[in-house]
Amino acid sequence: MIDADGVLADLRELARLTGGPGGARRVCWTDEWTAARDFLRSRLDELPVTVSVDEAGNIWADLPGEREDAVVVVGSHSDSVPAGGWLDGALGIYGAVGALRAQAANGKPPVSLRLVDWADEEGARFGRSLFGSSACAGTLDPDEVRDLLDKGGERLEDVVGRYDVALDRASESHARLANVRAYLELHIEQGPVLESRDEPAAAVLGTFGVERHLAVFTGQAAHAGATPMELRRDSFAATAQAALAIREIGLRHEGGVCTVGGATSEPGVVTAVAGRTEMLLDQRSLDADQLATMLDEARAACEQAAADQGCELDLRHLWRMRASRWWQRAARTPRSPAGRCTTPPRWRGCCRP
Amino acid sequence: MIDADGVLADLRELARLTGGPGGARRVCWTDEWTAARDFLRSRLDELPVTVSVDEAGNIWADLPGEREDAVVVVGSHSDSVPAGGWLDGALGIYGAVGALRAQAANGKPPVSLRLVDWADEEGARFGRSLFGSSACAGTLDPDEVRDLLDKGGERLEDVVGRYDVALDRASESHARLANVRAYLELHIEQGPVLESRDEPAAAVLGTFGVERHLAVFTGQAAHAGATPMELRRDSFAATAQAALAIREIGLRHEGGVCTVGGATSEPGVVTAVAGRTEMLLDQRSLDADQLATMLDEARAACEQAAADQGCELDLRHLWRMRASRWWQRAARTPRSPAGRCTTPPRWRGCCRP
Numbered sequence: 001m002i003d004a005d006g007v008l009a010d011l012r013e014l015a016r017l018t019g020g021p022g023g024a025r026r027v028c029w030t031d032e033w034t035a036a037r038d039f040l041r042s043r044l045d046e047l048p049v050t051v052s053v054d055e056a057g058n059i060w061a062d063l064p065g066e067r068e069d070a071v072v073v074v075g076s077h078s079d080s081v082p083a084g085g086w087l088d089g090a091l092g093i094y095g096a097v098g099a100l101r102a103q104a105a106n107g108k109p110p111v112s113l114r115l116v117d118w119a120d121e122e123g124a125r126f127g128r129s130l131f132g133s134s135a136c137a138g139t140l141d142p143d144e145v146r147d148l149l150d151k152g153g154e155r156l157e158d159v160v161g162r163y164d165v166a167l168d169r170a171s172e173s174h175a176r177l178a179n180v181r182a183y184l185e186l187h188i189e190q191g192p193v194l195e196s197r198d199e200p201a202a203a204v205l206g207t208f209g210v211e212r213h214l215a216v217f218t219g220q221a222a223h224a225g226a227t228p229m230e231l232r233r234d235s236f237a238a239t240a241q242a243a244l245a246i247r248e249i250g251l252r253h254e255g256g257v258c259t260v261g262g263a264t265s266e267p268g269v270v271t272a273v274a275g276r277t278e279m280l281l282d283q284r285s286l287d288a289d290q291l292a293t294m295l296d297e298a299r300a301a302c303e304q305a306a307a308d309q310g311c312e313l314d315l316r317h318l319w320r321m322r323a324s325r326w327w328q329r330a331a332r333t334p335r336s337p338a339g340r341c342t343t344p345p346r347w348r349g350c351c352r353p
Numbered sequence: 354m355i356d357a358d359g360v361l362a363d364l365r366e367l368a369r370l371t372g373g374p375g376g377a378r379r380v381c382w383t384d385e386w387t388a389a390r391d392f393l394r395s396r397l398d399e400l401p402v403t404v405s406v407d408e409a410g411n412i413w414a415d416l417p418g419e420r421e422d423a424v425v426v427v428g429s430h431s432d433s434v435p436a437g438g439w440l441d442g443a444l445g446i447y448g449a450v451g452a453l454r455a456q457a458a459n460g461k462p463p464v465s466l467r468l469v470d471w472a473d474e475e476g477a478r479f480g481r482s483l484f485g486s487s488a489c490a491g492t493l494d495p496d497e498v499r500d501l502l503d504k505g506g507e508r509l510e511d512v513v514g515r516y517d518v519a520l521d522r523a524s525e526s527h528a529r530l531a532n533v534r535a536y537l538e539l540h541i542e543q544g545p546v547l548e549s550r551d552e553p554a555a556a557v558l559g560t561f562g563v564e565r566h567l568a569v570f571t572g573q574a575a576h577a578g579a580t581p582m583e584l585r586r587d588s589f590a591a592t593a594q595a596a597l598a599i600r601e602i603g604l605r606h607e608g609g610v611c612t613v614g615g616a617t618s619e620p621g622v623v624t625a626v627a628g629r630t631e632m633l634l635d636q637r638s639l640d641a642d643q644l645a646t647m648l649d650e651a652r653a654a655c656e657q658a659a660a661d662q663g664c665e666l667d668l669r670h671l672w673r674m675r676a677s678r679w680w681q682r683a684a685r686t687p688r689s690p691a692g693r694c695t696t697p698p699r700w701r702g703c704c705r706p
Contacts, residue, residue: 189579190578190579191579192575192580192584193579193581193584210578222545224614224635225543225563225635225637226542226543226544226545226546227544227545227610228544228546229600229603229604229610231544231545234600236596236614236615236616237596237597237600237613239593240592240594240597240613241593243590244590244593244594244597247582247587247590250582251582257577257580258582259577259623259626260589260590260593261589261621261622261626261627262616262617262621262622262627262630263589263615264615265614265616268614269614269615269633270633271612273612273614274615277615280622280623281623282578282623318623
């Protein structure tokens with residue numbers, strides 16, 4: 001039985017050390033991140049575990065079990081975005097500490113347990129998330145990240161070097177996955193669903209596929225007083241019409257979401273009809289076919305809005321990520337109790353990135 | 354008969370001297386404005402007129418007629434906004450020069466003609482339009498403008514002083530209205546109506562009343578991936594719904610216009626539902642009752658949109674100008690030919706400010 005109060009006490013102490021009214025301050029490759037990791041080490045030092053840091057900067061803590069050829073990894077990430085939630089990442093780290101603590105108190109566990117703190121999961125400093133976990137998984141290409149610059153103009157390779165990470169050896173982290181049978185990460189939900197349903201937890205089914213586009217509506221800038229309504233080619237009206245139609249698309253597709261987070265108009269003043277408006281569109285679904293359908297419908301909605309408001313439309317593709325359903329892949333193996341889903345499929349899905 | 358080619362030649366020369374690819378550069382109280390006024394003086398020097406500058410910095414040119422107790426004033430303004438239209442103001446100035454030129458060629462006109470070039474009609478440097486004309490009309494309060502600052506931190510009173518305008522004496526300009534029976538200002542239309550109707554000109558009926566408001570919709574910022582559609586309180590969706598409804602209000606009210614020129618959302622990123630969106634609303638009509646009705650309807654539309662999208666609404670009054678119908682006031686006097694309206698009432702109305 002995990003001591004939940006002990007986990008919460010650790011989390012509160014971490015927040016005291018590296019948090020504040022604006023949120024968590026644990027951006028990776030900074031002194032505050034180091035402070036957070038030092039606190040983690042102080043907690044691990046109380047346990048019968050072997051602590052080490054791998055070639056990608058990930059911290060590992062091993063608790064040997066009856067079987068050393070069967071390892072369950074538990075963990076998350078200590079780093080945060082500049083004003084992060086106090087539980088984002090940290091809950092998984094100190095939940096894992098609590099699991100090790102509980103198992104160690106009961107003697108040797110049936111399988112080995114291994115805690116991991118992934119380095120730079122958020123990518124807040126260099127704009128590249130999942131540094132340590134992708135190096136471990138074998139999907140980090142050093143040449144793609146070597147020359148990334150932070151706001152101060154420092155290179156990623158130079159900065160991680162100061163934390164004893166030799167970029168070209170980071171993928172050697174992969175050896176830590178030997179004998180690993182399962183990975184569990186407890187994470188705070190980043191949406192309101194569980195709370196709204198008064199449910200304590202759910203399992204992640206996979207990662208959403210994402211389609212991101214920029215819609216540019218071009219009409220005619222015109223004087224707000226001197227231009228009659230029916231002669232206007234109003235790019236903001238086109239955007240408003242498209243945004244509402246896109247919201248309906250999201251509502252219509254069970255499990256999908258469509259978001260227009262805002263719009264930017266030119267000239268963008270109270271005395272002028274907007275001549276040009278840019279709108280950012282984000283669509284997500286666990287189902288690739290559904291995502292493709294939502295995108296087709298959004299494109300049609302933008303075209304209709306442009307036509308109705310006398311505007312031109314330029315819909316530009318920005319970014320795409322394929323959906324990944326872990327649950328289906330794992331369907332041949334029996335479900336573990338930890339995998340039991342407590343919510344219907346609709347609102348599961350990891351929200352990263 | 355006015356020599357239109359001569360007027361156009363003057364306008365083109367002015368544009369060559371003080372214009373460019375970005376538009377007219379004749380912001381008042383600058384060297385470029387002085388250059389524009391020097392060019393005007395060079396044209397007036399060719400005519401049998403008396404040129405003077407009044408206490409508010411307005412230039413006057415008198416062409417005496419058979420009757421000196423009856424004066425018709427013609428003119429406009431040489432100054433422009435920083436990137437103005439080449440005909441805005443200038444058309445009225447050089448049209449007036451053309452009128453004086455034509456009358457002078459025919460000997461003494463039946464009534465006196467007086468050209469005026471109003472100083473700082475646009476207010477581009479200090480944000481206060483109609484400086485010279487309001488001083489002349491008796492509606493300029495020196496204490497309201499004395500300490501206005503430009504972007505460089507200079508005071509209006511100091512700057513106009515360098516152009517020989519003593520602010521506290523500016524209202525003495527009013528004496529120039531003695532014996533004035535009429536004022537005519539030829540101005541380029543700032544909207545597309547005459548062009549769309551293939552009509553050459555129309556008379557201004559009055560000034561639009563204006564209602565300006567800031568609508569602030571507050572919902573809940575939320576993760577675009579992790580927040581299901583039906584749990585969102587999307588301030589941009591509320592804004593889009595309100596903007597479309599407000600457009601319908603403008604279309605429904607013959608003669609009125611309603612404009613939402615854009616919106617600003619927070620956090621305003623592609624990965625988040627907007628938690629707060631500000632929308633600027635401008636409504637205009639020649640008819641005070643119609644304007645009040647349009648405002649009531651816009652308020653109701655904003656409230657409905659906020660309710661439908663689960664948002665709070667804060668509708669803040671920014672600015673109001675009463676409508677003024679010159680035509681009705683002048684109804685007791687016979688219409689002059691120049692006052693003949695060539696377009697139906699719907700789309701007349703001065704667009705300033």
